Amino acid sequence: GEDVEQSLFLSVREGDSSVINCTYTDSSSTYLYWYKQEPGAGLQLLTYIFSNMDMKQDQRLTVLLNKKDKHLSLRIADTQTGDSAIYFCAESIETGGSYIPTFGRGTSLIVHP
Amino acid sequence: GAGVSQSPRYKVTKRGQDVALRCDPISGHVSLYWYRQALGQGPEFLTYFNYEAQQDKSGLPNDRFSAERPEGSISTLTIQRTEQRDSAMYRCASSAPFAQHFGDGTRLSIL
Numbered sequence: 627g628e629d630v631e632q633s634l635f636l637s638v639r640e641g642d643s644s645v646i647n648c649t650y651t652d653s654s655s656t657y658l659y660w661y662k663q664e665p666g667a668g669l670q671l672l673t674y675i676f677s678n679m680d681m682k683q684d685q686r687l688t689v690l691l692n693k694k695d696k697h698l699s700l701r702i703a704d705t706q707t708g709d710s711a712i713y714f715c716a717e718s719i720e721t722g723g724s725y726i727p728t729f730g731r732g733t734s735l736i737v738h739p
Numbered sequence: 740g741a742g743v744s745q746s747p748r749y750k751v752t753k754r755g756q757d758v759a760l761r762c763d764p765i766s767g768h769v770s771l772y773w774y775r776q777a778l779g780q781g782p783e784f785l786t787y788f789n790y791e792a793q794q795d796k797s798g799l800p801n802d803r804f805s806a807e808r809p810e811g812s813i814s815t816l817t818i819q820r821t822e823q824r825d826s827a828m829y830r831c832a833s834s835a836p837f838a839q840h841f842g843d844g845t846r847l848s849i850l
Contacts, residue, residue, distance in 0.1 A: 630781075657837050668743075668830065669782065669841040714781050718837070722794060724770050725837040729781030 630730035637736045644702040648715030655717040660700045663712045710737045743842035751848045760816045764833030774830040
């Protein structure tokens with residue numbers, strides 16, 4: 627099975643909150659990330675959380691980490707049409723001073739006006 | 740530059756040709772990573788460098804793939820004798836130290 631799993635699609639109405647979920651398998655994960663990919667563009671690092679944290683908030687973004695269940699979520703408040711993109715969850719483990727993320731397949735967020 | 744720069748943005752070549760993909764990381768970033776991303780998938784790790792040293796190349800699919808970063812800055816990913824299955828988006832990222840910043844990628848199409 628895959629190391630990082632995400633649902634493939636999420637559809638929400640503009641102004642609602644979006645919650646994108648992710649599960650991972652490696653309990654020794656050090657950092658967990660959310661990346662955003664817009665059409666024709668590279669992956670943009672949205673936010674990350676260190677494994678000893680439960681929550682991180684950054685403006686409209688809230689990341690929740692349940693280390694016991696190996697579950698990570700990204701909540702986007704007041705979702706806008708500009709938030710439509712593919713969101714990738716990733717985990718990384720420290721190896722020789724570097725952190726190599728393992729990515730999920732991405733969740734396509736579709737925001738309806 | 741301000742971000743990770745990759746060139747070319749698009750590369751179309753015939754099967755059997757060699758290709759070289761270039762990555763110019765963010766200035767001062769020690770680590771540089773190469774990924775391959777197929778349609779509908781997340782990036783798949785290929786190899787990474789700390790400075791000029793290749794630390795891990797376990798993700799390279801076979802010996803037709805190689806990478807170098809001779810002066811610890813710009814890196815080149817080379818694919819020899821390309822095959823159709825090599826068609827994908829190839830992404831480069833650099834980091835300092837734990838958050839990776841990606842370039843826009845090179846879309847490689849093998850005819």
